[in-house]
Each structure stands twice: as C-alpha cells, then as structure tokens.
Amino acid sequence: MSIETQAPKAEPASAPARRRLPARRRLIAATRKLRELASIASAVAGTSHPYMAHIVPMRRCNLACAYCNEYDDVSNPVDIEEMKRRIDHLGRLGTSVITISGGEPLLHPELDDVIRQIRKTGAIAGMITNGYLLMPERIERLNQAGLDHMQISIDNVMPDEVSKKSLKVLDAKLCLLAEHADFHVNINSVVGGGIANPEDALTISKRALVLGFSSTIGIIHDGSGQLKPLGERERTVWDEVRRLTRRSYSRFNGFQEAIANGLPNDWRCRAGSRYIYICENGLVHYCSQQRGYPGVPLAGYQTADVEREFLTEKSCAPNCTISCVHQVSYIDHWRAPQTTSITPGGAGHGAADGLVQIR
Ligand code: SF4
Numbered sequence: 159m160s161i162e163t164q165a166p167k168a169e170p171a172s173a174p175a176r177r178r179l180p181a182r183r184r185l186i187a188a189t190r191k192l193r194e195l196a197s198i199a200s201a202v203a204g205t206s207h208p209y210m211a212h213i214v215p216m217r218r219c220n221l222a223c224a225y226c227n228e229y230d231d232v233s234n235p236v237d238i239e240e241m242k243r244r245i246d247h248l249g250r251l252g253t254s255v256i257t258i259s260g261g262e263p264l265l266h267p268e269l270d271d272v273i274r275q276i277r278k279t280g281a282i283a284g285m286i287t288n289g290y291l292l293m294p295e296r297i298e299r300l301n302q303a304g305l306d307h308m309q310i311s312i313d314n315v316m317p318d319e320v321s322k323k324s325l326k327v328l329d330a331k332l333c334l335l336a337e338h339a340d341f342h343v344n345i346n347s348v349v350g351g352g353i354a355n356p357e358d359a360l361t362i363s364k365r366a367l368v369l370g371f372s373s374t375i376g377i378i379h380d381g382s383g384q385l386k387p388l389g390e391r392e393r394t395v396w397d398e399v400r401r402l403t404r405r406s407y408s409r410f411n412g413f414q415e416a417i418a419n420g421l422p423n424d425w426r427c428r429a430g431s432r433y434i435y436i437c438e439n440g441l442v443h444y445c446s447q448q449r450g451y452p453g454v455p456l457a458g459y460q461t462a463d464v465e466r467e468f469l470t471e472k473s474c475a476p477n478c479t480i481s482c483v484h485q486v487s488y489i490d491h492w493r494a495p496q497t498t499s500i501t502p503g504g505a506g507h508g509a510a511d512g513l514v515q516i517r
C-alpha cells in the first residue's frame with residue numbers, strides 16, 4: 159500500500175472508508191471496551207486512586223526528535239524485577255490504566271514481561287512508541303503479552319531535521335500493524351512549531367483512518383513560554399482533522415480548542431493523583447514536563463499522597479498543554495474544588511528552551 163506524498167488540499171472531504179476488522183479482533187475490541195467502561199465507572203465512584211500512570215522502562219531512544227526533552231542515548235533498561243515491583247505498587251494504588259512511555263519502550267529487552275505484569279494487576283496496558291522496531295513477530299509478541307493500546311506519533315510525510323517520525327518511513331510499519339495487531343492503535347499527528355507542512359497532519363490522519371486505526375492531532379509549541387494561536391494554514395488542517403476524527407475523547411471538552419486559539423484553560427489539574435508519571439528512577443512526578451514534583455519514590459507513595467494531590471491546585475494549569483492529564487482530570491471536573499496550591503518550577507509549557515509537544 160502506498161502513501162500520499164502530495165499534501166491534500168484542505169477542502170472539506172468525507173471521512174475515508176475504514177477497514178473492517180475480522181470477527182476475532184472485533185471480539186477482543188469489545189472486551190477491551192467493557193474493561194475501559196468499568197475503569198471509568200470505578201473512577202467516577204471514587205477519587206482515591208490514580209486513573210492513569212505513565213511509566214518509563216528506559217529513557218534511551220533510537221531517534222532524536224528536535225522538540226523532545228524526554229530521551230537520552232545512553233541509559234540502560236530498568237531491571238525487570240524492579241519494573242515488576244513498580245507495576246505491582248501501581249496496582250495496589252488501584253491504577254486503572256498503565257501506559258509504557260520513554261524513550262523508546264521497544265528497546266527494553268523484557269518489554270513483554272512488563273506488559274504481562276501490567277495486565278496481572280488488572281490494569282489496561284498501553285504503550286507509546288515511535289514504531290521503528292515493529293516487525294510481524296514483534297507485534298505478535300505484543301498481542302500475546304496482552305497489550306491493549308498503542309500510540310504512534312507521526313510528525314511529517316517526509317523525514318526532516320526536526321523529526322524522522324515520517325509517514326514515508328513508518329507506513330510499512332502501519333501496514334504490519336493493520337495486518338497483525340490485536341490491540342487498538344492510535345496515530346497522533348501534529349501541527350505547530352518546527353513542522354514545515356501543516357497539511358502533512360491531514361495526510362497522516364486520513365492514512366490512519368483508512369488502515370482502521372483511530373487518529374488524534376496535537377500541537378507543538380515553541381519555547382517562548384506563551385501559548386500562541388495556530389496560523390491560518392495550521393488552523394484549517396486542525397479543523398479538518400478534528401472533523402474527521404470526531405469520535406476522539408478529546409473532543410468532549412474545549413481544552414485543545416483553547417490551546418489552538420492560544421488561550422489559557424480554566425481546569426483542575428489532578429496530577430500526582432488521578433495521573434502520575436513514574437520516571438526510570440522510580441520517582442513519582444506530576445507529568446513529563448514537571449519532573450521533580452513531588453519527585454518522591456513510588457515505593458513510598460500511598461493513598462494519602464493521592465488524596466492530597468487531588469486537592470492541590472497547580473499554578474501551571476492555565477497554560478498547560480498536557481492533553482492526557484487534562485483528559486484524565488476531566489473525570490472529576492464537576493467535583494472537589496482544590497484547597498491548597500503549589501507552584502512547580504519545572505520545565506513545562508515551553509518555559510524551557512526548545513519545543514514542547516502535547517502528549
Ligand atoms: S519524541 Fe519519542 S521518538 Fe522522538 S526522541 Fe522523543 S522519545 Fe524518541
């Protein structure tokens with residue numbers, strides 16, 4: 159199957175025809191959906207447990223995207239027994255969704271055991287990858303391990319100096335996933351700082367839908383410290399991709415819309431509580447852009463910490479671009495006003511030099 163290399167015109171278009179899944183995969187998808195609904199019901203029923211954790215089994219990456227501040231090219235994989243202890247602790251805290259992040263998770267030699275351990279806790283198992291290392295046999299092992307979700311970000315149609323995560327390189331991997339993966343695949347495209355051709359996002363999104371995947375779109379901001387509205391071309395692409403992908407959960411609220419318009423959001427960030435980020439050193443952080451807060455070992459993190467952070471207002475919330483934390487926090491947007499506050503001093507939201515991608 160070939161990819162479009164011409165940027166499509168931005169005129170309104172109907173959604174591409176989606177690939178029909180075989181019956182076995184439809185059954186797996188239905189079972190997964192039931193587990194997801196149960197996890198949401200549990201999150202609505204009580205606020206004392208995390209809904210989602212991102213956990214890093216290795217910081218090293220085989221790529222070096224210009225906007226990324228979440229990788230190195232030297233670190234070793236975290237020992238598998240230590241990973242299992244961390245995952246078990248997340249399970250005891252009642253975490254509903256555990257997503258493996260990085261660096262590049264596929265570089266971890268015992269990634270399948272990490273996934274199995276997540277599933278043993280009863281949690282939904284997700285993974286964010288650049289997809290470069292996917293092969294049919296590797297995808298089959300991920301099926302066997304019980305992976306539920308995979309997200310791949312594709313930044314452009316042709317590779318450039320900002321990102322090698324291009325459709326040209328990755329289309330063959332997407333075809334392998336369409337053929338072999340039993341898990342749900344989401345393809346994230348991006349517009350914004352450093353992305354040369356905004357129209358690439360529309361090409362990528364259409365390709366994802368044709369292959370039977372879901373698709374989302376994010377924004378990369380530059381490091382000026384200010385949210386900026388999207389330019390005219392970017393806005394046109396943004397609107398069209400959002401129209402094509404209107405089943406995406408992120409459309410249920412105006413968070414990303416405000417970011418696209420360069421406006422602050424009024425919301426309660428539940429990081430450290432409903433969402434937690436576990437780095438390769440086993441420390442709990444609010445999110446990938448606020449590493450160091452609270453920066454304490456996961457092994458000692460208890461329900462009382464989850465409850466305290468639930469009620470702690472983060473001063474970085476208005477200009478935050480971390481979409482996944484907002485989506486998790488939205489579960490509780492109607493309840494529990496925050497009673498204490500903290501001003502994290504981490505990199506977040508473009509305060510650091512360079513580019514920051516919405517996750
Ligand atoms: S964005 Fe992903 S693929 Fe790119 S350098 Fe960062 S971790 Fe690696």
Ligand code: SF4
Nearest residue numbers: 427445474475478483
């Ligand atoms: S950067 Fe965003 S997600 Fe992270 S602590 Fe601040 S408001 Fe929460």
